[in-house]
Amino acid sequence: MWARVVLMVGIAAIVYFTTFRTREKKFATQREVLELRTQPLDCSRPYLDEISKFAGCIPNRCGRFVSDKIVSPAEAGILLDLARAGFEMGQSSGGASILDLHSGALSKGTQFVNVYRLPEAKKLFTNQHINVYRHVKAKIQQAVAENFRLSVDALHLTHPTFFSRLTNVTAKTIHDEYWHAHVDKETYNSFHYTTLLYLTDYGKDFTGGRFVFIDNEGKHNRTHVYIEPKRARVSGFTSGAENMHHVEQVTGGVRYAITISFTCDREYAMADPKFALDDDDDDAGGTGEERPAEP
Ligand SMILES: *[C@@H]1O[C@H](CO)[C@@H](O)[C@H](O)[C@H]1NC(C)=O
């Protein structure tokens, strides 16, 4: 009698765990130094339908990759200095701040200001910052093109491309709630390929804050696939529903990263930031409006 109860409870437990438990996989851990790790996926139908219009920009397969060899730690260090200096001039009063060097948008309190209108910003951007930012962007663009077998000229930088600073401070506005699961193509219509460059280390500079892909959502085999941020690590992925994801809440410390986004649609292309801080020109750096397409 008791043996039967124990057996049935055991079976129920096995059924429960194999049916409902979310599997967890580590795609890239902090300790690894990865040349290149890839995971191919089938493109979601709407993504494939849309991207098929753009010759030279159609991935051979959808999927994701991580590499620690695209950007050097020294380059990431220079960009981290730039981020820290930028966020000295403005931060969200909630846990998520952004600095967009293209539009100039910088979080301040519960709103945004134009960083290029702040007098302190004139000291901020050196030639070294500008050159490193451009060079890093070009290398990441090349890596996306190689990984998905695209023509590099068919890829254009798009808006929003921004630095982020995440902490455990309680969210004050919707802009502070970075941890909701989403699909980039649905959040930002222009996106076709999303990349992230991490500037600080998971487990050292901050806790929580891992990047998580959510595979097979709503199915028995739902799986969370983790990327642990590491300084100079780049991750890239097709922006369709095949790559639903979120960022875990940061529980301590400060997480810095840059989101660099690419589109195949020339209409949404934007130029490299000018870091234009020419004296005598109040409007330098843009107004926050969309920029014209690249020439
Ligand atoms: C997960 O389950 C779905 C069907 O429910 C199936 O199409 C898919 O291939 C499965 N994925 C894996 C990795 O087993």
Ligand SMILES: *[C@@H]1O[C@H](CO)[C@@H](O)[C@H](O)[C@H]1NC(C)=O
């Ligand atoms: C938030 O992080 C700081 C360290 O950055 C830590 O001291 C504090 O306990 C954390 N607060 C919560 C509520 O986790």
